[in-house]
Amino acid sequence: MKRFLLILPPVMAVATPLWGQFSIGINKPLEVTEYVADSVRKVEARDFQYISRAKEQAERRRLRNLHNTVEFNATLQAAQTRFDNWSAGGQNTLSARSTVFFRHQYVHNSISLDTKFEQRYGMNIIDNKPFKNEDEFKFNLMALFNVHSYWSAATSINLRSQLANGYAGRNDHTKKSAFMSPGYIDASLGVNYSRYKWLSITLSPFGWSLTTVRDPGLSAQGLFGVPAGDRHKGNNGSSMRVEMDKEFMNKVLRYRSSFYSFCDYKTPPNARWENTLDIRATKYLTTTIFGVLYYNTKSSAPHPSHVQFNSSISVGLSYKFKNK
Numbered sequence: 001m002k003r004f005l006l007i008l009p010p011v012m013a014v015a016t017p018l019w020g021q022f023s024i025g026i027n028k029p030l031e032v033t034e035y036v037a038d039s040v041r042k043v044e045a046r047d048f049q050y051i052s053r054a055k056e057q058a059e060r061r062r063l064r065n066l067h068n069t070v071e072f073n074a075t076l077q078a079a080q081t082r083f084d085n086w087s088a089g090g091q092n093t094l095s096a097r098s099t100v101f102f103r104h105q106y107v108h109n110s111i112s113l114d115t116k117f118e119q120r121y122g123m124n125i126i127d128n129k130p131f132k133n134e135d136e137f138k139f140n141l142m143a144l145f146n147v148h149s150y151w152s153a154a155t156s157i158n159l160r161s162q163l164a165n166g167y168a169g170r171n172d173h174t175k176k177s178a179f180m181s182p183g184y185i186d187a188s189l190g191v192n193y194s195r196y197k198w199l200s201i202t203l204s205p206f207g208w209s210l211t212t213v214r215d216p217g218l219s220a221q222g223l224f225g226v227p228a229g230d231r232h233k234g235n236n237g238s239s240m241r242v243e244m245d246k247e248f249m250n251k252v253l254r255y256r257s258s259f260y261s262f263c264d265y266k267t268p269p270n271a272r273w274e275n276t277l278d279i280r281a282t283k284y285l286t287t288t289i290f291g292v293l294y295y296n297t298k299s300s301a302p303h304p305s306h307v308q309f310n311s312s313i314s315v316g317l318s319y320k321f322k323n324k
Contacts, residue, residue, distance in 0.1 A: 067108050070323050073101040075286060077316025097122035097134060097314055099288070110146040120290075121163065122312075131170040134312070135162040142202070144192055154192035154202050156241075158260075160184045176300065181215035182224040186262060188239050198246040207239040209262050211298075225298030237264035254278040270296040278318075286318035 077097045083090040100119040106112060122134030142156040161184065166177035190204030212232040213219045222228030244257040256276045263269035272294045279287040291311040297304045 065323055067106055068323070069103075069105040069107075070321075071101070071103045072321045073099075073318065075099045075288060075314075075316055075318040077288070077314035091126050092128075093124060093126050095122070095124035097312070097316075112144045112146075112152075114140075114142045114144070116140045119163075126170065129170055132164060132166060135164055135166065137161065137163060142192075144194075150193055150195040152192045152194070154204070155189050156187070156202065156204075158184075158186040175215070175217060178215040178218065181213045181218045182226075183212040183214070185210040185212070186239065186260075188241075190239075198244060200241075200243045202239075202241040204239045204241075207237050207262060208234060209237065209239075209264070210234045223300045235262075235264035235266075237262055239263070252280050254280070268297055270294075270298070272296075280318070284317055284319065285315070287313070287315045289313050 075098065078095065080094045081090070082092050098119075098121050100117070102117045104113075104115045117137070117139050119137040120134050121132075121136075123130055123132050125131075137160070139159040140156065141158075142154060144152040144154050146152045161180050161182070162177060163179060165175055165179075168174040168176055186207065186209045188202070188204030188207040190202060190206065193201045193203075210232055211224055211226055211234075213224055213226045214231060219226065219231055220228060226233045239260065239262045241261075242257075242259040244255070247254045254277070256278075257274065259271070259273045261269050261271040272292065274292045275290070277289040279289075281287065289312075292309070294308040294310075296308075299308070301308055
């Protein structure tokens with residue numbers, strides 16, 4: 001028995017199978033291949049950059065709003081009175097007025113462009129007889145190049161006229177004015193001072209003013225300082241423009257003022273001062289107070305040497321858009 005025990009371990013060692021693990025080292029990196037159409041092509045790793053279209057469009061809108069300011073205002077006011085078998089008597093009347101104001105400002109580094117368009121048109125009807133009592137549009141373009149602090153080199157061009165024919169009275173159909181008759185075109189070169197965003201002062205020692213009378217009938221009368229038979233007349237001189245646009249009381253009140261004067265050194269200077277006060281009662285209801293003082297000895301007013309005055313108060317619907 002002892003001998004059996006002594007012989008058993010060597011026998012088991014010989015009878016047990018031997019196991020081993022071998023590893024083969026490969027110095028050359030394996031190439032990943034892709035089999036397409038019985039051909040072998042190497043697959044290369046590439047970096048892909050994914051661009052979000054929505055993000056790109058949002059960035060473009062941000063840059064546009066950064067350099068551009070757009071504003072649009074439109075109002076419509078109307079009033080009516082009607083009498084039917086009314087003992088005190090009276091006349092049936094209907095009056096309406098529309099206004100449009102558009103402004104675009106572009107600012108980038110030292111360059112800025114300011115474009116404005118304004119239009120007013122009003123009409124009243126008394127006993128079924130219509131009569132135009134307001135008609136004017138204005139276009140102004142000013143380019144500024146900042147040179148020092150609040151001072152900029154400035155150049156501008158302005159256009160002012162009306163859309164429809166104007167007559168002497170409701171029952172008098174004598175034509176007094178028409179489109180571009182008169183029309184006023186002013187160009188200037190000078191300096192601008194703008195310390196505050198709501199105030200702008202422009203002094204232009206080099207200016208040019210053109211008065212046009214495109215209507216043949218009015219041109220033959222020699223009106224508005226244009227010689228009879230001529231369609232236009234230009235003058236050289238200097239000009240001054242002061243503009244103010246400011247809101248008060250949490251944007252409930254808005255006051256806009258524009259003063260312009262031109263002098264040709266030969267005749268008394270002409271001057272025009274416009275004032276507009278908007279009182280916003282609700283989002284879509286506005287009261288507007290408008291007034292203008294105008295002095296021009298070459299105008300066709302009954303008393304050209306006197307100051308002309310026009311004012312109005314109206315209440316009506318309004319719409320306003322401003323991108324910032």
